[in-house]
Structures are given as C-alpha cells and as structure tokens.
Amino acid sequence: MKRIIILVVAIMFVGTISAQEIKWVTLEQAVELQKKNPKKIMIDAYTNWCGPCKMLDKNTFQNKDVADYVNTYYYAVKFNAEGNETINFKGNTFTNPSYNPANANRRNSPHQLSTYFSVRSYPTILFLDETGEFLTPVIGYKTPQQLEVYLKLFKENAHKNMKTQEDFSTYYSSFKPEFSN
Numbered sequence: 001m002k003r004i005i006i007l008v009v010a011i012m013f014v015g016t017i018s019a020q021e022i023k024w025v026t027l028e029q030a031v032e033l034q035k036k037n038p039k040k041i042m043i044d045a046y047t048n049w050c051g052p053c054k055m056l057d058k059n060t061f062q063n064k065d066v067a068d069y070v071n072t073y074y075y076a077v078k079f080n081a082e083g084n085e086t087i088n089f090k091g092n093t094f095t096n097p098s099y100n101p102a103n104a105n106r107r108n109s110p111h112q113l114s115t116y117f118s119v120r121s122y123p124t125i126l127f128l129d130e131t132g133e134f135l136t137p138v139i140g141y142k143t144p145q146q147l148e149v150y151l152k153l154f155k156e157n158a159h160k161n162m163k164t165q166e167d168f169s170t171y172y173s174s175f176k177p178e179f180s181n
Helices: 002-018 027-036 051-061 064-073 112-116 144-155 165-174
Strands: 040-046 074-080 087-089 092-094 124-128 134-139
Touching: 027 040, 027 074, 027 087, 040 051, 040 144, 051 064, 051 144, 064 074, 064 144, 087 112, 092 112, 124 144, 134 144
Parallel strands: 040 074
Antiparallel strands: 040 124, 087 092, 124 134
16 A cells, blocks of 8 residues: 555646646736736737647647746646637737627637737737737747747847847747757
8 A cells, every 4th residue: 555655646746747838827927927027928819729739738738848938938728729818918808799608618718818919820929029019929739949040039138139030930940949849
C-alpha cells in the first residue's frame, strides 16, 4: 500500500513538472496590467467546438517554451469568439446579442469583439501592442515553433521594419526556432 501511495505521488509530481500553463487573464485585466507594466497582448480567439483550437491548447499553449515566453513577454487572453461574455474594451461594450445557450458547444453567433477584430476562422491569435492597438491576426493552428516566429517578431518589434510581404518572407526564412516542438 505504501508503494502505491509513493507511486501515485511521484506520478502527480512528474505531471506537474511537465505541464506548463500560460497565465490567462481577461482582456480588461490585460489592459489594466499594461498601464503598470507595458507588454503586448496575445488573444487566443477560440470556440468550444473547434478541433484545431483544442489542439492549439494541448500541443502549443502547454509547451514549456511557449508558456514561459508568453508569461514573460505578453499578457495572454482567452476569448471565446462565439461566447456570451460582456467585454469592455477601448470605451466600448462588446456582447453577443444573438448568443443561443442551446448552441454553447456548437456553432453560435459571433461575439461583437470577434467582428471588431475581423475574426473569421478559428483559432485566430490576435496580437495587440503595449497600448492595446491591434497589430495583426495569426490564423489557424500553429505548432510551438510556428508560433515562436510571431511571438518573437512582435516582442522584438521587428514588424515595425517590415513594409512588404517580401520583408516578412525574408524574416521568416532566416528565423531559427529555439522552442521545442
């Protein structure tokens, strides 16, 4: 019996070491935190029914390198793009007036904040600068190394030097990923 208890405790301990978590906050909290300590905001616009969104959570956001980097350099926001949350942002109140609770885990109407950011597919990762101004969407499932490109691009402000698609392509092709996959 004692061995079983030790084994269970050891498994739980190993599980907590390998599982990394991003410190998610609301958009309102992220904006408030920016006032004290300016950082960019990364918003995970997901839906409950979206398979690639669940893969992004499991494979990318729980990756130790991704979680550490995001927690250090960004405020991370989880946003159900078809949810029923009331969100205050930039002096506006965003809701989902056509939300149907019966469709909570199926396709639902888009949240007004989704429309504001022109989110058209899921998952979409939205990046905002240190003042809450919209930078760009990154659409679709991304592996840790694929997301690393964007995390470092915006953290280092390399996007400010890019004027053309060719500029981004050059950055992308010369990028050397460091995150584990």
